[in-house]
Amino acid sequence: MTELGPFQFQTASYLVRIGNQSANTLLELRKELEECSDESVFYHTFQSLGRHHFLTEGFSNDFAQWVLASCNKPALAERLASVDIRDYVSLTELRTDLLRIVKEYCGQNVTDAAWAAFEPFYFCETIEQQVPLGIEAKDLEEFRTGLGDLPHASLQFHFITSRLRLHLHTNDFSQWLLKELACKDLAKRIDQIDIYTNTLDGARTKILRLVDKELEQ
Amino acid sequence: MTQVQAQSPIRPDPDSRAPMQRSQQEVPRTSTLEDYAKLLGESEIVELRALASRMKGKSVSMINSTSVGGGVAEMLNRIVPLVSELQVPIRWDVINGENEFFAITKAFHNALQGGPFDLPEESFQKFLANSEQNRARLKFDTDFVVIHDPQPVALIDARQEKNGHWVWRCHIDLSQPNRKVWNFLAPYVHRYDGAVFSSPAFARQLPIPQYLSSPSIDPLSDKNRDLEAEVIERVVEHFGIDPYRPMLLQVSRFDRAKDPVGVVRAYQIVKRYVDCQLVLAGGSATDDPEGEAVLAELREVAGKDPDIHILDLPPWSAQEINALQRAATIVIQKSLREGFGLTVTEALWKKKPVVASAVGGIPSQVIHKHSGLLAHSVEGTAYQIRFLLANPAIAQRLGEQGHEHVRENFLIISNVRRVVTLFLHFLR
Numbered sequence: 001m002t003e004l005g006p007f008q009f010q011t012a013s014y015l016v017r018i019g020n021q022s023a024n025t026l027l028e029l030r031k032e033l034e035e036c037s038d039e040s041v042f043y044h045t046f047q048s049l050g051r052h053h054f055l056t057e058g059f060s061n062d063f064a065q066w067v068l069a070s071c072n073k074p075a076l077a078e079r080l081a082s083v084d085i086r087d088y089v090s091l092t093e094l095r096t097d098l099l100r101i102v103k104e105y106c107g108q109n110v111t112d113a114a115w116a117a118f119e120p121f122y123f124c125e126t127i128e129q130q131v132p133l134g135i136e137a138k139d140l141e142e143f144r145t146g147l148g149d150l151p152h153a154s155l156q157f158h159f160i161t162s163r164l165r166l167h168l169h170t171n172d173f174s175q176w177l178l179k180e181l182a183c184k185d186l187a188k189r190i191d192q193i194d195i196y197t198n199t200l201d202g203a204r205t206k207i208l209r210l211v212d213k214e215l216e217q
Numbered sequence: 218m219t220q221v222q223a224q225s226p227i228r229p230d231p232d233s234r235a236p237m238q239r240s241q242q243e244v245p246r247t248s249t250l251e252d253y254a255k256l257l258g259e260s261e262i263v264e265l266r267a268l269a270s271r272m273k274g275k276s277v278s279m280i281n282s283t284s285v286g287g288g289v290a291e292m293l294n295r296i297v298p299l300v301s302e303l304q305v306p307i308r309w310d311v312i313n314g315e316n317e318f319f320a321i322t323k324a325f326h327n328a329l330q331g332g333p334f335d336l337p338e339e340s341f342q343k344f345l346a347n348s349e350q351n352r353a354r355l356k357f358d359t360d361f362v363v364i365h366d367p368q369p370v371a372l373i374d375a376r377q378e379k380n381g382h383w384v385w386r387c388h389i390d391l392s393q394p395n396r397k398v399w400n401f402l403a404p405y406v407h408r409y410d411g412a413v414f415s416s417p418a419f420a421r422q423l424p425i426p427q428y429l430s431s432p433s434i435d436p437l438s439d440k441n442r443d444l445e446a447e448v449i450e451r452v453v454e455h456f457g458i459d460p461y462r463p464m465l466l467q468v469s470r471f472d473r474a475k476d477p478v479g480v481v482r483a484y485q486i487v488k489r490y491v492d493c494q495l496v497l498a499g500g501s502a503t504d505d506p507e508g509e510a511v512l513a514e515l516r517e518v519a520g521k522d523p524d525i526h527i528l529d530l531p532p533w534s535a536q537e538i539n540a541l542q543r544a545a546t547i548v549i550q551k552s553l554r555e556g557f558g559l560t561v562t563e564a565l566w567k568k569k570p571v572v573a574s575a576v577g578g579i580p581s582q583v584i585h586k587h588s589g590l591l592a593h594s595v596e597g598t599a600y601q602i603r604f605l606l607a608n609p610a611i612a613q614r615l616g617e618q619g620h621e622h623v624r625e626n627f628l629i630i631s632n633v634r635r636v637v638t639l640f641l642h643f644l645r
Contacts, residue, residue, distance in 0.1 A: 011264050013638040016429040018417045054621035055587050069585035070575070118575050118593060122417030124429060129641050131267050151260040152625065199621075 006136040007176045009146050011154035012128050012161070014047060019123040026071060026113040029063070030102045032123055038091040039125035045085055045094060046164070047126050050156035053200040060196065061085075062121075063098060070117040076105045085160070086195070089167045130157075140181060144211045147173075147204065155200045173207065186214045247298050248437040253630050256436055261630060268637050269303035275640065276306040280355070280372060281365035282322065284311045288432070288559075289365050289388055292632070295435050299633050310355050312369045318347040322368040325402070328395035329367060341401055345371055357381070361640050364409075373408045382643040385409040388432075390419040390556060390577070410643065415557050416578040428639060431581065432557045433632040434566060434623070439535035441566055444543055452540035456496070456526055463493040463606055466545035468538055468563075470500040471511045471529075474554040476574075478511075479595050481518045481525065483551065486599035491606050494524040498541055500532065542567050547605055547612065551598050552576055562627050565589065565619030570612035572601040582627065588619035 021036055023029040033041075044062035052059050059065065060081035068077035079101045088094040106113035133154060137143035150158075158172040166175060174187035189210050193203050254262040279297060283290050293309055300307045314322075321340045328334035348371035357375045364372055365386045376383055385406055391399075391414070406412060406423065413428045414420040420427050434441055453460050465484055469475040477497050484495040497515070512527070519525040530537060542548060548564035548571045555577030562582055564571050571589035573579045583589035590601040605612040625631070 011267065013264075013268055013634055013641075015635070015638045015642050018414060018420045018427040018429050020422050022417075051626060052584065052587070052622070054625065055584075055618060059584070059587055065584060069580065069591060119580055120418070124417055127642055129268070129638050131264075131271060133264065133267050149260050149263075151258070151264040153264060154260075 004176060004180045006138045007143055007146070007172075007180070009133045009135040009137070009150060009154060010130055010157060011133050011151060012130050012157040013153060014043075015127040015129065016043065017125045017127055019125055021123040023121040023123075024116050026067070026073070026076070026102065026106055026109075026115075029066075029121060030099065030106055030113075032121075033063070033095065033099050033102060036123050037125050038095070039127070040123050041091045041095045041098075042161075042164070043124050043126040045083075045098075046161050049085060049195065050153070050160060050200075053152065053156065053195075056197050056199055056202070063102075066117070066119075066121045070119045070121070071115070072118075073105075073112065076101070079105070084196070086163065086169070089163050089169060091164065140177075140183070140211060140215055143173075143177075144208060144215070147207060147211070150204070152200050155204060159200075159203065160195055183214060186210055248295075248435070250299060250302050252437055257624070257628070257630060265630065265634055265637070266303060268634065268641065269300075269305055271641055271644070272303075272305050272637065275361065275644070276308070276359040277361045277363065277640065278308040278310060278357070278359040279363045279365065280310045280312065280369050282312050282314070282319070282368035284309075292432070292629075293365070295438075295629050296633055296636065299629070300636065303633075303637070305637070306359075308359065312347075312351040312372075313354065314347050314351075314368075317343065319368075325367050325398050326389065328398040329402075330390050331393040332395065334395045334398050348372060348374070361643070367402055370402055370405045373405050376408070382640075383409045384639065384643075385412045386430075387412055387414055387419070390416075391421050392419055394421075411639075413639065416581065418577065419556075430632065430635045430639070431578070431627055432559055432562075433627050433629045434559060434562050435629045436566060440539050441563060442539070444536070444540055448536070449540045449543050452537050453544045456528060456541075458494060458496060458526060458544070459524075460544070462524075463491060463546040464496060464544060465493055465547050465549055465602060466496045466498065466541055467549040467551065468498045468542065468560045469550070469552070471497075471508045471515065473507070473511055474552060475499075476551045476553050477515050478518050479553075479598070480549055480551045481515065482595045483549070483598040483602065484525070486596065487602045487606070488524070490603055493546070493606070494526065496526045496528060496541060496545070498528040498530055498538060500530065538563075539567075542569060545569055547572060547602055549598065549602070550574065550579065551592070551595075552579070555579055558582065561589075562623055565616075566623045566628075568613075568616035568620045570605050570615045571619060572598055572605065574598075582622065583619075584622065587615070588622045589615050 019040060021032045023032050048062045064077045064080035067073050067080055083097055135146045137146045162172040170191050174191040177183040178187035190207050193206050195203060250262050279293055281289050297307055297309045321344050324334060324336050352372055352375045360381050362381055363384045363386055364370060366388055373383060407425060409425055411426045411428055412423060413430050415432050417429060458464055467480045471477055487493060542564050548569045550558055550561050550573040552574050557578035561571055561573055561579055571583055572592055573583045575591040575593060583591055585591045592598040592601050
């Protein structure tokens, strides 16, 4: 949503491009993470969370999952998993923090860092295809109706990946509710919903409840 | 050990008045978008239509080597009508060829997946001659031409300048190809606008862009649709399986790559702790000398254990496989090598806890400790099975999350969305 006015519900479909990079060790992960594209960082973090939105315990991003399942390094996996994508409005910053964690571990565990993983990590990248759904909302009632019927990809687009488009620590819904309807408290409460401990459907239910409460008032 | 031969599987009884059999006969052969909307939600189909609306005026042709049999034909049989229903004109053409041509392409197929290639040099010329005949016969007038697998790959010769977008959809594992065959085919592949693979592990370094599109299952097919409890019970009873004790199941052909002997070994470890049964359900091995050897080995390892059921099923056993998967306590896929592993997808869709090897496309489906458990050895497989049998609540959670994973990523509708998204990408 680049300009305010009615809320335009959009969706995004993702094409996955297979990169020519892969990592067989943590040292290789460090090297490739430094060199891969921003679209690749996006695919393995933001988009990974969307692909696995139904998991509410312990899944954060592809890097952490690979380190846990293929390298059997739970301590490093935990640190990588604790990187919260909501803290980032740019992929450069996100990459920097992920790299810092991997570099620190490799520096402190030189032998482990060279061990071959059970399975390689394949770097892929996202190509986004954004499409309007042809649904718009001019007020809170219409917003509620639109939100109730949104497909998962659209929820992910507006609620999670929107930070990178807005370059703000918020989401499309909260931004519109704040700027267009002046619902400051509602916008804040919606942005506080934890996407790591809620499924997308769970997050939607919570947003709907908050909107209902606002409508009652 | 119980063995059931090809003649035995249950076929629907036409005289039966059981509700399941009647409802099966009523299911249309080709499911429509509306059928999927009922299962997945209307919004998913609305979204798909919104995407496809961007393709207005564009047409597609799919070309492969067979209209029946095999996974690609099965997939196209489902995808083509759905794309058409999205108001995108789509045509499906099949190349012609004599037996000799298909013997050559079969040899190519095996060689590209790492096997040897023993055919004479002239095979390459025969392959090209056949391709030329098909090039003269077929039309290439659509905006998108999708060529499936190596058999029709040389049809790229038909491409004229600015003549649509050409995509090569490779359904096989190209990571370790026979050099001779790959060196022959690669120049053709390099002339496409892009190549699509089922897993990053199957791709190669190519000078053209490579994209990922996971295979998918059809939730409305005989193998995956919901079954009534009585149908499941009847299948279980038919095969002599005790419905009151845990049942471990591996569905796969009797092939060393699927390690059925390793599955028996893992079961034997588990059996020391838990009174359970093992079902190995696979395809007939009568025309496969190695398959017969594997079966013989399997029988020897199984010994006289009455709780090991080796089911040699014919190809039309989709409903029986479906019922066995639904009846299983835990589904195993202890492959040593694997393609994508659609039997894993099927089990996850049925909310089954899965213990599988971390090979091929399996880790993209079995996210360790989230949608199943991965193992790397016989002992590891046994340990994970014991863990799940002892922790049914965790097993249930893994099964439910596995179901959601498949719903989100590996159903036919997701596949159609990926196909449309690929076309839209080329139109940008």
